[in-house]
Amino acid sequence: DIQMTQSPSSLSASVGDRVTITCRASQGIFNYLAWYQQKPGKVPKLLIYAASTLQSGVPSRFSGSGSGTDFTLTISSLQPEDVATYYCQKYNSAPFTFGPGTKVDIK
Amino acid sequence: EVLLVQSGAEVKKPGESLKISCKGSGYSFTNNWIGWVRQMPGKGLEWMGIIYPSDSKIRDSPSFEGQVTISVDKSITTAYLQWSSLKASDTAMYYCARIGDLGGSFDVWGQGTMVTVSS
Numbered sequence: 001d002i003q004m005t006q007s008p009s010s011l012s013a014s015v016g017d018r019v020t021i022t023c024r025a026s027q028g029i030f031n032y033l034a035w036y037q038q039k040p041g042k043v044p045k046l047l048i049y050a051a052s053t054l055q056s057g058v059p060s061r062f063s064g065s066g067s068g069t070d071f072t073l074t075i076s077s078l079q080p081e082d083v084a085t086y087y088c089q090k091y092n093s094a095p096f097t098f099g100p101g102t103k104v105d106i107k
Numbered sequence: 108e109v110l111l112v113q114s115g116a117e118v119k120k121p122g123e124s125l126k127i128s129c130k131g132s133g134y135s136f137t138n139n140w141i142g143w144v145r146q147m148p149g150k151g152l153e154w155m156g157i158i159y160p161s162d163s164k165i166r167d168s169p170s171f172e173g174q175v176t177i178s179v180d181k182s183i184t185t186a187y188l189q190w191s192s193l194k195a196s197d198t199a200m201y202y203c204a205r206i207g208d209l210g211g212s213f214d215v216w217g218q219g220t221m222v223t224v225s226s
Contacts, residue, residue, distance in 0.1 A: 001169065032210065032211065034210075034211075034212035034213075036152070036213075038152070043202065043216045043217075043218060043219060044144075044152060044202070044204075044213075044216055045216070046207075046212055046213060046214050049207070049209060049210055049212040049214075050209070050210060053209075055214065085151075087151065087152050089152075089154070089212065089213075091210060091211025091212060092211075094156075094157070094166035094167070094168070095154050095156075095166075095167070095168035095169065095170070096142075096154045096157070096211050097154055097168075098144075098151060098152040098153065098154055099151075100151050101151045101152070
């Protein structure tokens with residue numbers, strides 16, 4: 001099975017900072033990658049699918065890029081409401097494995 | 108509005124059986140795969156498997172094969188996750204989620220069902 005890794009595992013940044021999270025697949029997955037946000041105690045929420053397509057209603061400060069094995073999620077200007085754990089997920093073939101998550105908080 | 112509504116929290120003893128449910132509404136239930144995701148306390152998301160309500164085709168994770176059963180009753184637009192013999196390590200939040208029209212990502216999630224297994 002394809003393994004998913006994320007880096008960093010956690011980060012602390014200031015309001016307004018640009019934040020980048022990396023997701024890597026152990027084999028190529030084309031652009032079959034999604035990003036989710038899970039705020040503390042809440043249900044996960046889809047942010048981005050097909051590596052770079054913003055889900056309806058998601059703020060434009062979120063963006064995704066990448067293809068093949070290396071992907072990034074960028075928050076262009078971190079806001080207090082972005083405190084959450086972010087997960088990538090590959091879905092080129094079953095199992096649609098999630099990455100281990102990146103916890104983002106405010107410095 | 109597309110909704111997935113899950114059954115309520117459960118407290119069970121080791122060895123007991125359990126079936127939790129996820130009822131879909133607001134969309135054509137048979138047209139979208141529905142999946143299950145486990146989140147153990149303080150841990151990340153784990154993809155368990157998906158089922159296609161139209162024909163009950165299943166794609167599951169080797170990590171969960173033989174441990175749980177995924178099923179669906181399309182007549183009542185409900186998906187299920189079932190255990191025959193619970194273990195303490197099954198204690199977790201379980202989410203159902205719908206795969207969207209444009210690929211394998213989960214675009215709508217249920218509110219979660221907390222399963223606690225303790226003697």
